[in-house]
Amino acid sequence: MFKNSFQSVLGQGLKKVRKSERLTQQRVAQKSGLSIPTVRQLEHGHGNLSSFRKLLAALDLKLDGQNLPPGETLGAKVATLRRRRGISQRAISCLLAVTLQTIVSLERYNTGRLDVLEGALTVLGSGVYLIRNGTKKDFYTHAGNASVNHDWHTPMEFLERLYRVFGEFDLDPCSPTKKKSTAPVRAKMRYTAEDDGLGLPWFGTAFLNPPYGRTLGQWTMKAKEEVAIGNAQIVVALLPARTDTSYWHRDIARSAHVFFLQGRLRFGDGRQAAPFPSALVVWGGLRQDISALEEVLPDAWLQSPST
Numbered sequence: 654m655f656k657n658s659f660q661s662v663l664g665q666g667l668k669k670v671r672k673s674e675r676l677t678q679q680r681v682a683q684k685s686g687l688s689i690p691t692v693r694q695l696e697h698g699h700g701n702l703s704s705f706r707k708l709l710a711a712l713d714l715k716l717d718g719q720n721l722p723p724g725e726t727l728g729a730k731v732a733t734l735r736r737r738r739g740i741s742q743r744a745i746s747c748l749l750a751v752t753l754q755t756i757v758s759l760e761r762y763n764t765g766r767l768d769v770l771e772g773a774l775t776v777l778g779s780g781v782y783l784i785r786n787g788t789k790k791d792f793y794t795h796a797g798n799a800s801v802n803h804d805w806h807t808p809m810e811f812l813e814r815l816y817r818v819f820g821e822f823d824l825d826p827c828s829p830t831k832k833k834s835t836a837p838v839r840a841k842m843r844y845t846a847e848d849d850g851l852g853l854p855w856f857g858t859a860f861l862n863p864p865y866g867r868t869l870g871q872w873t874m875k876a877k878e879e880v881a882i883g884n885a886q887i888v889v890a891l892l893p894a895r896t897d898t899s900y901w902h903r904d905i906a907r908s909a910h911v912f913f914l915q916g917r918l919r920f921g922d923g924r925q926a927a928p929f930p931s932a933l934v935v936w937g938g939l940r941q942d943i944s945a946l947e948e949v950l951p952d953a954w955l956q957s958p959s960t
C-alpha cells in the first residue's frame with residue numbers, strides 16, 4: 654500500500670528558494686496574491702495547483718524533469734508519462750490512496766492538489782525539479798527519484814517469506830501505526846514517526862522498511878550502528894537498490910549481506926511494479942540466517958560483506 658503522508662520535496666524547494674532570496678512568507682504572499690496561510694501550506698506540500706502555479710510565477714520558477722515528456726500542462730505530462738510507463742489511472746489512484754476521479758482531473762484539467770501531483774510525479778519516476786524560468790540547469794530541488802518522499806509498505810507476500818525465516822520480528826522501527834491489527838509488519842514492538850524510531854534504541858531482530866525520502870541514509874546509518882553496538886542482533890531492511898548513493902557505500906557495501914531482488918516488487922493493488930529495484934539488506938546476519946534467506950529468496954543475487 655502506498656501512503657501519501659509525506660515530507661514534500663517541492664514544498665521544501667519553494668521554501669528554500671524564498672529563503673535564499675531573503676523573502677518573508679508575507680512578501681511572497683503579496684507578490685503572488687495568495688494568503689500567508691496558503692503560502693505556508695504550499696511550503697509543506699499542500700494546497701491546490703492553481704495556488705501552486707501562482708507561487709511559482711511569483712518566484713519566477715517552473716517545474717522541469719529529466720523524464721518529463723512534453724505537454725501543454727503538468728497534468729498532460731503526467732498522463733503521457735503514465736502511459737509510457739504502462740500504468741493505469743486506477744493503479745496510480747490506489748498507490749496514492751486517492752479517487753480515480755482525482756487522477757482524471759489532474760491529467761485532463763490540470764486541477765487538484767499539490768500533494769497528488771507530487772505523488773504522481775514521484776511514483777512515475779519523473780525526475781522532477783524546480784528551476785528558474787528561462788534556465789535549464791539551475792535547479793533548486795529534486796523530487797523525482799521515484800521513491801522519494803513516500804511510504805512504500807512492504808508487500809505481504811514478501812513479508813511472509815521473511816516470517817518463514819525469522820517468525821515474528823521483535824521490532825519494526827518505522828511503522829505507520831502502533832496498532833497490531835492494522836500494522837503492515839508482524840512485530841512485538843513498533844516505533845512510529847511520533848516516537849521517532851531514529852532516536853530510540855533498537856533491539857532483537859528488527860525489520861526495517863524506512864521512508865524512502867531524504868532521511869534514508871540516516872536509517873541505514875542507524876541500522877548499521879545499532880548492530881555494531883550490540884543493541885540489535887540483526888537488522889533486515891528492504892531498501893531501494895540505489896547502489897550509487899553515498900549511504901549504500903558508507904553503510905551497506907562491505908558491511909552487510911545484500912540480496913538483490915530480481916524484478917520489481919509490486920506495491921499498491923499488486924498489479925504494478927515499483928519504479929525502482931529493491932534489495933534486502935541484512936546487518937548482523939549469521940550463517941544460518943543467510944542460508945535460510947537464500948532458501949526463501951531463491952531468485953535473489955546474494956552479495957556477502959567479505960566480497
Ligand SMILES: C[S@@+](CC[C@H](N)C(=O)[O-])C[C@H]1O[C@@H](n2cnc3c(N)ncnc32)[C@H](O)[C@@H]1O
Pocket residue numbers: 803804805806807825826827828829830837838844845846847848849850851861862863864865
Ligand atoms: C516505507 S513505510 C514502511 C511501513 C512498514 N514498516 C512496512 O514495512 O510496510 C515507512 C514508515 O515509516 C514511518 N516513519 C516515518 N518517519 C518515521 C520516524 N522518524 N520514526 C518511525 N517511523 C517513521 C512512516 O509513517 C511510514 O509508515
